[in-house]
Amino acid sequence: MTVPFMPIPADHARWWSTTMPVWRTSVDVLGHMTAAHYAAIYEEVSMEFFSAITGQEDPSYVNAQTTIDYRREVLHRLSPIEIRVAITRMDDSSFEMTMVLLNREQSVCSMARNHYVAWDRFERGRRSLTASEYRALQEHLAIQQE
Numbered sequence: 050m051t052v053p054f055m056p057i058p059a060d061h062a063r064w065w066s067t068t069m070p071v072w073r074t075s076v077d078v079l080g081h082m083t084a085a086h087y088a089a090i091y092e093e094v095s096m097e098f099f100s101a102i103t104g105q106e107d108p109s110y111v112n113a114q115t116t117i118d119y120r121r122e123v124l125h126r127l128s129p130i131e132i133r134v135a136i137t138r139m140d141d142s143s144f145e146m147t148m149v150l151l152n153r154e155q156s157v158c159s160m161a162r163n164h165y166v167a168w169d170r171f172e173r174g175r176r177s178l179t180a181s182e183y184r185a186l187q188e189h190l191a192i193q194q195e
Contacts, residue, residue, distance in 0.1 A: 067132055091148055
């Protein structure tokens with residue numbers, strides 16, 4: 050069974066981005082980053098993105114779903130990696146974030162699509178996005194909503 054990859058967005062070079070090293074503890078005996086570390090990197094980048102665009106040091110969102118495509122192995126020697134981020138769908142209390150991971154040679158190694166829900170820490174459940182959160186996310190909306 051062949052599962053199709055997510056299409057690589059043509060405009061990803063214009064998205065918000067950050068770089069990070071490939072941690073030695075993320076690399077297995079085959080010399081590439083293990084599958085388990087992709088999710089950790091995408092989650093770390095998500096929190097950095099939220100903090101950067103909203104100004105919140107400890108954003109209140111929960112990851113409801115993650116989909117990861119593995120396209121090319123991430124090798125320690127091709128570190129650092131760059132992760133590009135855009136919002137690809139949103140509503141009043143949740144949003145979808147698409148991320149593209151590139152190696153030092155700018156080859157697309159992986160893509161992720163995470164679905165986040167705004168979280169009320171006191172009520173322990175979904176909440177509406179604030180007006181400022183909505184505006185900040187909307188500024189990074191890469192694909193028009195359906």
